Amino acid sequence: MRTETLLVEIGTEELPPKALKSLAQAFASGIEIALQAAELSFDSVRYFAAPRRLAVEVKGLAETQADKVIEKRGPAVNVAFDEQGNPSRAAEGWARSNGITVEQAERLVTDKGEWLLHKAEVKGQSIHDLLQDLVEKAVSKLPIPKVMRWGDSNAQFIRPVHTLCAFYGSDSVVIRLFDKQSKNVLQGHRFHGSGRVEINHAEEYAAALEKEYVLADFAQRREKIKQELDRVAGSLSLSADYSDDLLDEIASLVEWPVIMQASFDESFLAVPKEALIYTMKDDQKYVPLLDDNGALAPIFLFVANIESNEPRQVIEGNERVIRPRLADAQFFFETDKKSSLESRLDSLTTVVFQKQLGTLADKSQRIAKVAEKIAGLLNASTAHAARAGLLSKTDLMTNMVMEFPDVQGVMGMHYANHDGENPAVANALFEQYLPRFAGDKIATDPISISVALADKLDTLVGIFGIGQLPKGDKDPFALRRAAIGVLRTIIDNGLSLDLVELVGLAYAELADKLTNSECQEQVIDFSLGRFAAMYQDRGISPDVIQAVSSKRPTQPTDYDARIQAVSQFKSNAAAESLAAAHKRIANILNKNKVDVSLCCDTELLTQVEEKSLHSAMQSIDSKVSELHKQRAYADLLAVIASLREPVDAFFDNVMVMAEDEAIRNNRLGLLNELRWMLESVADISKLVVVKN
Template structure:
């Protein structure tokens, strides 16, 4: 069977840069799915994407489906013929539907009986017949939130489509998609070379694009841009400041990337670098350059889509574009410094945080109160944390943050230092939003941690308190992110904080604003639920998490210590037997409604095995409870593992449900004492298979 490489390209007007990668990969995935459904074999599917094109290459695609034999089973022979041996209506209808006479049908015999059978040879369809449906299906499934129409066409796509190319090797496949008929015509670069040209063979796509000033391979284009940026920066002894998102967005804006160097007036460097970097990256997609000490250089790089014969014109144009943006930042910075952060507190009353929960001023007052309390709990400076909490939202009212929202907190630090606030307060204003994303750094000081926690707890309690719990993927107040931030700060900084305590404090600060009477329990459970999910992401086994979760420890650092101890204990040779024994103990106690304090009467211990178990429990109990109080759960579980022989002997030799009521009650009390020891760490019975 013949195989060739298939190329399908849609030539469009400029596609949305932030969506380009997803469009390209989705197009390839959709084509691959449709080919698989059509039972056409191939080696691989590769996607290409540039601002004015989406393309897919299918490597080693067969030219047609395999021929196959289709079997259609009819009615049972007993039901296909009447007593005289004549075909019944059921048999006649089935045969007619398959285009045969009843007597032409074959027979299928199984151990359950005999049926009429029709076998038909179905010839496989060729790629020329199937491709239009495959591409149409792939295009229809692309993630396009707002499709558009253009010209007189009734079809819709994310941008107007001008060319459609479909080549199987050197053969043009005649298809019609989005109102266009396929051809060999491709669009070249908008400004370089021929605007349109003919492609002779699917295998020549990339080289032909290159000849017409288009780097069609997105990954290759991004890689070339990155190498050029770093090479140019290194030649200046500077470092290019970009991340993957910026690099990909730049790659989605150009088809023939040319890295150029420009500069701005050094006087702008008096403005905090974060604001300058923000406007260069976010507004202009420029790449800032940093000195070896991390300070911002007045040199920057940008990526042009043309290879100009007079680069100075392109460079000068970009320098003229960036100057007013930097001038705005400079003006905002100098204007904002004329007013202190503290003087902006009253203006927070003009901005609503949430209709039922009050203004940003109300939120700041709550954060101040809660920050001070948290700082006192974790050993920070209560007054400094309170001050930072009070000023935490004031930079939102500055011109700079209103213009460049991403520098909130950052500008708070600069303005606080300018106002004469302490460095502790200034850093807390900057670090209050940490961690902003997965893997982000955490607040550096106890006071900063107190403010960051207070802000997140206030939001969680407030939104839960008015009954607006997250549902499905809807989480408008980012409560899940807030909960994970709380957990990371507490556990990674080893803070001794009880969720019940802090959340109860936050609820009391809200006063009568909250309508949900179950707020405290729901918020604690929500955070612990996030903790369980976070632990699963760290490859902690689910039964380990369930064993600890059953005890509902509300100090995250304590919770984590238990999880680590149980996970290690699970590898102990005695773990499986002890888990099974604990499960047996739990079932016995539950069945007999045994709860409360375990009080064992040694005088009622009759059997040697129960006497030994009681003696062993008594010998280790004080050490167990002391270690548990110090969160040394590894010691607790390893010590409990030494009870295995006496536990096994107890169940082998002692009848728990003795006829004598006092003896029976005493043995149940002994089991309760045993279970209480294990429960100091986790419910290990849940580790039993």
């Protein structure tokens, strides 16, 4: 069967840069799913994406579907014919619908009866016949939040469509979308080249566009930008400050990337670098440059979409653009310094945090009180924690943060230092928001930790307390991020803090405002539920997480210690046997409704194997207790692993449900004691241990 490369491109006006990559990925995924549903074989699917195009390339695509036979079952034979053997109306109607007579029907005989059967041979359709529907299905599933119309057409898409191209090998495939019929014409670069280019084969696509100053491959274009940014920065003995998101957005803005270098007046460096970097990156998509100490240089890089004959004019144009933005930041900074953070406390009363939970002033006062108590638990300065909590939201009322919201916290730190606040207080104003995203650093100073935890707990308890729990993917108050922030702050700092106590502290300050009496338990369960995502991201298997979660340890560091120990134990040679034994024990005890307090009487032990098991348990009991107190869970599980042989021997030779009631109950008591020992770290019956 013939196989070729399929190419489908939609040429548009400039697509939204933040959405380009996701649109392209969705387009490729939609085509792939549609091809699979159509039972067309192929080797691979890739996407192309540039500001004015979305395209999909399918390698090794079969030209036609395979022929197949479809069995269409008719009515049962006893229904298909009357007593004289004449076809019934049901049989004749079924036959007509299949284009045959009743006499031509075959029979399907099974152990459940006999039916009429028609085997229809269906010829496979070609890609020429199928492509229209395939592309329509893929386009219909693109993540487009808002469509637009253009001209006098009724067509709708995220941006006006100018060209449509579809090739299967050298065959131009005719499809029609957005009131456009596919042709062999592509849009070249808007300013370079000939503007439009013709192709005659699917595999000419990328090379033909490159001649027209378009790098259609998104990943290739992005990598070129990255390498050039690093090269130019390196030549200046500086480093380019960019994130993956910024690279994606820049790559979505240009078709033919050209790296250019510009500068700004050094006087702007008196402004905190975070504000300058924010406006360069977020507002202009420029790339700041940093020295080895992380200081901002008065030089920046930007990515143009043209190779200019007069690059100096392009550079000067961008320097003119950035100057007023930096001047704004400078003005805001100098103006804000004229008023202290403390003087802004009253203005917090004018901003509502949440209608039922009060203003930012109310929230700040609650944070101050809870942070003070947490600092006491950490043996840190309660006065500094209370002060930092009180000032924690004041920078939100500054001109700088109102203009550049993403610099909240960091500007609070700078203004607090300017006001002469204690360095730990100033640092806490910044670190209170950490971690801001997955993988971000966390608060590490005790005062910062106190404020960061107090802030997140106030939000969690407050929002749960008024019944606004997250639903599905809707989480307007970022409660999932807050809960993970609490867990990471405690675990990564190795703190012996308990969620029950912490949630209780926040609840005490909010109780008079809350309507949900179950919110404390809900917040704890919600927070513990975040462990699953955290540890799965770290490669911990779900059964290990489930085994530990079943014990519901509310100290995050304790939870983490158990996770690490159980993960290690899972590879122990005794893990499989003890996990199976634990499951068996739980089933026996649950079935017989054994009271948790039931114990074993050594006088009633009769068989060697039960005596040996009891003796083995007794020999390690004190050690298990001591290791549990020390939270040396890995060592504890290693000790418990020594029970493997006596446990196996017990189940191989001892009848638990003996006829003698006293002996039966005593053996159940022995298993009850064994269960609690096996469950001292986690419910190991939930472990899925695969033999090597």
